[in-house]
Structure formats: C-alpha cells, structure tokens
C-alpha cells in the first residue's frame with residue numbers, strides 16, 4: 158500500500174530538523190504525487206543543498222524541487238524611532 | 241535629547257559556508273548604532289566550533305555586543321562553551337540576568353536570556369498533569385521570574401529586554417498557528433509588563449512579522465534575520 162503523502166512529508170520535515178547535517182526547523186515540505194517541494198529560507202547555499210540531499214535520502218522515490226531561498230544579508234535599512 | 245541607537249538581529253545561524261559574510265555587513269555599524277544585540281540562534285547545530293565561528297564574526301566591533309543564545313545553540317549541549325567563547329571575545333552573554341551600558345552619558349539596561357515556549361494567554365500549556373508538561377511550563381515560568389527580578393534590580397535610563405523566544409503572538413504572524421506554543425510564551429510579556437521596559441527584542445520565528453506590542457503597550461520587534469531581510473534593524477530610543 159502506498160504511504161499517505163502527509164506522512165512522507167512529516168518524516169522528511171522531522172529528518173531536516175533532527176539530522177545532524179541540517180538541523181533546520183523552518184522548512185515547509187509538501188508532497189504531491191511523486192513530487193516533493195521544499196520551501197523556506199536559509200543562510201547559505203551549501204546548507205540549502207544539504208537540505209535537499211537529506212530530503213532525498215528520506216524519500217528516494219520522489220523528485221525533489223528545492224525552492225528554498227538563500228537569504229542575502231543586505232545592508233542595514235532605515236532606523237526606526239520609537240517615541 | 242540623546243538617542244540610544246540599538247542595532248539588533250537574531251537567527252544568523254552561522255556555519256562554515258558563510259564564514260566572514262556576515263561580518264562584511266557589519267561595516268560602518270559604529271556610525272549607525274551604539275550597541276548591537278544578538279537575539280539567539282547564532283549557530284546551526286550548537287557546537288563549540290560554531291561558537292568559535294560566531295565569536296570571530298562578532299569580535300572587536302566598534303560597538304559593544306550583547307547576546308542571548310537560542311534553541312539551536314543548546315542543541316549539542318555546548319551552550320556553556322559557546323557562551324564562554326563569546327565572552328572570551330568581549331561579547332556579553334545574558335543568561336536570565338542583566339547588564340548596564342553607558343552610552344553618551346545615558347544608561348541602557350539590557351535584561352534577558354533564551355526565553356522559552358508554552359503558548360499565549362487562553363491557549364497555552366499549564367503546570368498540570370504529566371511531569372514532562374509541568375517541567376516544560378515551569379522552565380518558562382522560572383525564566384519569566386528571573387527577568388522580572390532582573391528588571392526590578394537594574395537601574396538605567398532606558399531598559400530593553402532581549403530574548404530568543406517571543407513574548408507575544410503578533411510578531412509570530414506568518415507562522416502556522418499550530419506551532420505557536422513552541423515559539424513563545426505570554427508569561428515572558430506578563431513579567432516584563434509588570435515592571436516595565438522600553439522595548440522587547442526577540443528572534444526564533446523566522447516566518448513571523450517584525451512589529452508588535454505587549455498587552456501593557458511595550459513595543460516588541462522580531463529581529464530574526466529572515467524577517468528583517470537586512471543585516472540588522474536599528475531601533476532608536478529617546479535617552480531622555
């Protein structure tokens with residue numbers, strides 16, 4: 158019997174949080190058919206790729222779409238004056 | 241009138257692959273701010289090596305740096321080593337206590353620590369039932385009590401609370417409702433409201449929103465890096 162996609166997504170999400178290579182809690186995982194979508198924001202490209210690699214290991218039969226964004230640290234913006 | 245310019249950021253989650261990147265963005269901070277506050281989750285895995293990397297990134301800046309740790313910094317049980325590494329490099333690390341800085345003849349008191357979860361008034365866990373639940377909620381309560389005490393004891397022209405977890409819901413907007421109890425606790429806000437402060441800064445909720453307010457009217461800012469989308473926020477308080 159095929160496993161419900163929600164359980165697969167939950168298992169991937171847990172792996173991303175618990176695997177010592179990633180430890181990333183803020184990634185959204187969606188499974189649709191044989192496709193898996195990863196969304197969220199991280200601080201570096203290598204880290205972004207490790208997340209996809211760990212996700213792929215947990216669900217080797219799914220095609221992984223890595224839509225995780227690397228947050229570019231831009232210049233500080235406007236000050237806020239709290240009066 | 242003297243302004244106290246407070247730069248703040250949380251959740252920088254530094255790792256080997258981004259070594260040096262963040263520091264570049266701190267160039268010129270001496271002209272923009274009087275102090276830099278770090279709202280926890282400085283590392284990804286909470287190892288001592290990452291702690292060293294964080295210390296390198298934030299050492300010897302033209303402004304004093306005050307930090308709290310986040311849940312990621314606790315993951316490898318190396319939080320004490322990470323804190324020691326930061327302190328060795330001149331960074332003040334708050335652990336449910338406070339410090340006072342002198343800035344242009346005014347004093348800025350900073351109180352805080354990691355904080356913890358439990359949820360928000362009316363929809364929160366309580367100290368009831370299994371030992372595991374009770375110790376979860378007790379952890380938050382103990383922290384809130386320490387902050388209240390530290391705020392009472394500290395004497396300063398302006399007071400800021402620095403936390404990793406959120407004291408209010410508003411700055412979590414954007415996060416799934418189901419995980420709010422793991423993102424913060426109203427006990428933190430209640431403790432601060434009971435004594436008073438001028439600003440509360442926190443991180444942790446990467447998908448949350450920047451601005452909110454406690455029930456008592458204290459401004460709250462979520463300074464998690466993904467929320468800010470910029471190197472750090474600068475919040476100016478009238479120093480009186």
Ligand SMILES: [Fe+2]
Nearest residue numbers: 251281444446
């Ligand atoms: Fe974080």
Ligand SMILES: [Fe+2]
Nearest residue numbers: 281310311444
């Ligand atoms: Fe966190």
